[in-house]
Amino acid sequence: MADEAPFQLLHSELIHYIYKSADGENGRNITKLENMGFRVGQGLIERLTKDTARFKDELDIMKFVCKDFWTCVFKKQIDNLRTNHQGIYVLQDNKFRFLSHLSAGKQYLEHAPKYLAFTCGLVRGGLSSLGVKSIVTAEVSVMPSCKFQVMIQKM
Amino acid sequence: MSRQSNRATDSKKMNSELFTLTYGALVTQLCKDYENDEEVNKQLDKMGYNIGVRLIEDFLARSSIGRCQDFRETADVIAKVAFKMYLGITPSVTNWSPAGDEFSLILENNPLVDFVELPDNHSALIYSNLLCGVLRGALEMVQMAVDVKFAQDTLRGDSVTEIRMKFIKRIEENLPAGDD
Numbered sequence: 001m002a003d004e005a006p007f008q009l010l011h012s013e014l015i016h017y018i019y020k021s022a023d024g025e026n027g028r029n030i031t032k033l034e035n036m037g038f039r040v041g042q043g044l045i046e047r048l049t050k051d052t053a054r055f056k057d058e059l060d061i062m063k064f065v066c067k068d069f070w071t072c073v074f075k076k077q078i079d080n081l082r083t084n085h086q087g088i089y090v091l092q093d094n095k096f097r098f099l100s101h102l103s104a105g106k107q108y109l110e111h112a113p114k115y116l117a118f119t120c121g122l123v124r125g126g127l128s129s130l131g132v133k134s135i136v137t138a139e140v141s142v143m144p145s146c147k148f149q150v151m152i153q154k155m
Numbered sequence: 156m157s158r159q160s161n162r163a164t165d166s167k168k169m170n171s172e173l174f175t176l177t178y179g180a181l182v183t184q185l186c187k188d189y190e191n192d193e194e195v196n197k198q199l200d201k202m203g204y205n206i207g208v209r210l211i212e213d214f215l216a217r218s219s220i221g222r223c224q225d226f227r228e229t230a231d232v233i234a235k236v237a238f239k240m241y242l243g244i245t246p247s248v249t250n251w252s253p254a255g256d257e258f259s260l261i262l263e264n265n266p267l268v269d270f271v272e273l274p275d276n277h278s279a280l281i282y283s284n285l286l287c288g289v290l291r292g293a294l295e296m297v298q299m300a301v302d303v304k305f306a307q308d309t310l311r312g313d314s315v316t317e318i319r320m321k322f323i324k325r326i327e328e329n330l331p332a333g334d335d
Contacts, residue, residue: 005213036180043176060306
């Protein structure tokens with residue numbers, strides 16, 4: 001897939017731009033990136049689900065996000081999906097695309113969050129378009145694997 | 156299992172939509188951050204340049220295209236190989252200047268503006284200006300200095316999108332002293 005490279009480069013430009021323009025406040029930057037992802041996620045899932053059947057339940061939606069949505073964005077599926085059946089889902093990607101070009105050691109671990117914010121937004125935006133309100137956070141313990149935690153907000 | 160059907164076919168299209176949407180989010184953010192459109196255009200060009208200087212490596216690795224003999228060949232490679240590979244379109248190469256140092260790329264449809272409409276208060280915004288930066292950056296890495304700008308844009312009411320490229324000079328590589 002040749003058209004992956006432009007998206008990856010655009011994503012790093014995005015991060016570069018946000019971090020360069022704002023005055024160093026990390027939390028604000030993360031929020032900005034997250035919001036951009038949210039918008040993109042909303043639009044993308046609308047296009048993706050255009051011809052799909054209605055979802056059975058929340059789990060069905062999450063599976064769709066792990067398979068189709070993830071494949072569309074990252075060319076692979078989520079490696080592991082876990083849930084406590086009470087509205088918390090953990091999506092694990094063992095080789096997260098946006099981290100795989102960083103050194104795998106501990107050296108850049110502190111920079112990982114900025115590479116995850118956009119994707120958190122993507123997931124949250126996608127879910128919100130499907131009528132699921134959520135909070136999405138991410139954590140990395142060993143690069144380049146990454147866990148996204150989705151907390152469903154009951155409406 | 157109706158959900159499984161015809162997915163492979165449009166995954167390519169979806170991917171370009173992902174790029175289009177992300178680019179849209181970026182331009183929106185830039186418009187929020189800067190007061191005038193000229194500044195946004197400049198930023199887009201700069202970011203495009205950064206992408207171009209990296210993208211060229213990916214391009215050379217993937218396409219296994221060798222050195223171009225002249226600017227005409229370069230134009231063909233850009234239109235037929237590079238645009239095809241990354242944006243899925245093949246612009247036509249026309250309007251050569253008599254000296255053969257300037258040409259236009261005509262884009263029948265521009266994937267970047269798929270979901271876009273320019274509001275009235277952004278009349279000076281060159282929405283796809285990133286492309287100019289990408290071309291400039293990429294060509295600079297293969298020793299060609301070019302000037303790239305949009306001559307026509309469908310977003311602003313023209314019937315086609317036209318990118319004008321002008322060859323400026325060949326960049327000579329300056330070897331560090333005593334290193335040859």
